[in-house]
């Protein structure tokens with residue numbers, strides 16, 4: 001199974017927390033409420049949740065890098 005790398009641009013992140021709500025195993029929140037990546041490589045169901053996080057992020061701060 002191909003893994004996909006998850007990246008989060010902290011310069012873009014405004015701390016809405018939607019990524020964490022949509023995929024709490026893939027994303028977390030730091031002490032200031034900004035998003036961070038907890039699961040750097042995803043596949044299967046975690047990948048599907050990570051995709052929801054990408055779609056749900058209003059700042060387009062999350063990217064998935066396929067084929068790592």
Ligand code: SF4
Nearest residue numbers: 013016017019035057
């Ligand atoms: S949804 Fe986007 S802007 Fe909001 S915390 Fe997550 S990465 Fe940051």
